[in-house]
Amino acid sequence: MNQEQIRNFCITAHIDHGKSTLADRFLELTGAVSQREFRNQFLDQMELERERGITIKMQPVRMTYRPQILSSKHEILNKSKTQNSKGLEIRNSDLEIANSTQEFVLNLIDTPGHVDFTYEVSRSLAAVEGAILLVDITQGIQAQTLANLHLAQKQNLAIVGAVNKIDLNHSKADLEALKSKIAELINCSPEEILEVSGKTGQGAAELLRLVILKIPPPQGKPEALLRALVFDSFYDSFKGVVACIRLVDGEVKQGDRIKLFASGAETEILELGIFKPKLTPVGSLSAGEIGYIATGIKDPSLVRVGDTVVKIPNSQFSISNIIPLPGYQEPQSLVFVNFYPEDTNRFELLENALKKLKLNDAALFFAKEKQEVLGQGFRLGFLGSLHLEIVKERLRREYQLNPIITIPTVKHQVILKAGEEIEIFSPNDLPSADKISEIKEPWVKGEIIVANIYLSQVLSLVQLNRGWAGGLENMSNEIVLVNFHLPLAEIILDFYDKLKSASRGYASLSYEVSGWQAGDLVKLDILIANEKVDAFARIVPREKADSIGRQTIEKIKELLPREAFAVAIQAAIGSKIIARVTLSAMKKDVTGHLYGGDRTRKMKLWEKQQKGKKRLAKFGKVQVPNEVFFEVFKATK
Ligand code: GDP
């Protein structure tokens, strides 16, 4: 295919500013999805995404579009081209192309907006030449708008700006101010910022035309040897690992033999295709195109996101002088959690599920981990607690696994009295207090953008979480930007939720790890019936140990099934018990309340109890159902 006819782009925005909804309008306009198949937020294909109303995975889709004669707005653009920023100048030849009602192939990649999924965004950006920057008129520019714009600019992408949700109530003055602000950010004139509504479709066709005009076509070498970037992947039980690829140079055909540059894996292509967004086989793909290859490879670790696909030529040509594509930076895990199979014989199932999940979630980190009481398991690294929750939920839905999950923690640096410095990922690896000289924890610096009226609540929230606010900057008469510093541990749990409630949903947050600082931290242990339950252990600031300890044991008491005997639940620092509650003994037989003849229900309950017995053995005398661990974390974070 002629690259001049291809445009590859994504939509970038803060969460909920309407990316997926706008993508719906594009799908309709281009007839990519039939009326019958259509449903709202079409590109959010995962059940979990639809339930939560958020995009978690990037989703590519190919559309074909024949733009109509240019509208007057674009003539304005043409006139103002001298004011255009570098690299975005609209060439006359472009205008001619767009005028000629020629057909274009548009590859759109829909991306998530939540900060925990930034890695999805950065990978999508590397596969395209341009991005639409979308800003909700009622919310204005927010933290993730800027963060994602920054990522796009680092990739040298052409940016098309648009104000979305124009159908909602707004003042003309606000609209003009916002357009000027966006124009300033992306270095163009305010007239080039389009007004659109993903809901009504207003402006959507204009926006597609502007995408064709302003975003350059791919610049690969069609005649060169194949080089394709793997930007995502997933597992299919028939096709093996399916790699989502962006062809940079060359072409590839059904049945070609290929090699993955970094892993060295070689295979024959089982199937080659494009995303419509359903996987749709095609005979060949060439430079500039986006598509997929079914590799038939069964070992997920052989296909890595960021790797370069090359063709194994039939002739004597050597592939040794092919330079691989730049690939991606490995993401840095911020939150660590141990997962243990609910049942020791499910260890391998869990391992396989994690491998397959990682194919589809390149930001997920995991390594084997053995622990005395809970046995063989995994240490997992996540980009945030939403990321953790999504992985846990996907394991349950897609793999029917429900592992025991320890309380999330950040990485700590521990300086021992002996002088040695160690890194720990789990509270249970912390040496005893008498050996420790200092514990350091990661800190973040970041920005909160919030309306003036909520500023004092936000500042006290920062302080309550052991942080401090630096400078304030006025973004407008009503909006202020707060620079802040906080321990990462405070951010990852539920800072975002608290911030949302302190600002009635209007604050936005972005942050990055800035360094290490020593903290007055202690290990908080939880004992049930006098046995330490390692999965509940956590490292907490000394000043909060009492309240977290009490909250935790109260929650456990509420969730734990009663036993035939009274059970003590205690919180301790070292050998000192700091709080204690007692779960009183069960009064009746477990099936007592099921009077009458419902034999099967009784049997089920007994079976549940029997299964529990495995765990019962592991926690001494007391049975702790799996769900308790995660529920306690959610209630006490
Ligand atoms: P994303 O997180 O950026 O993908 O945002 P979504 O497309 O999921 O939209 C977030 C919410 O805004 C949904 O409830 C949409 O129905 C709503 N929404 C999206 N675009 C518009 C629009 O143009 N007008 C109005 N009124 N609502 C919109």
Ligand code: MG
């Ligand atoms: Mg979305």
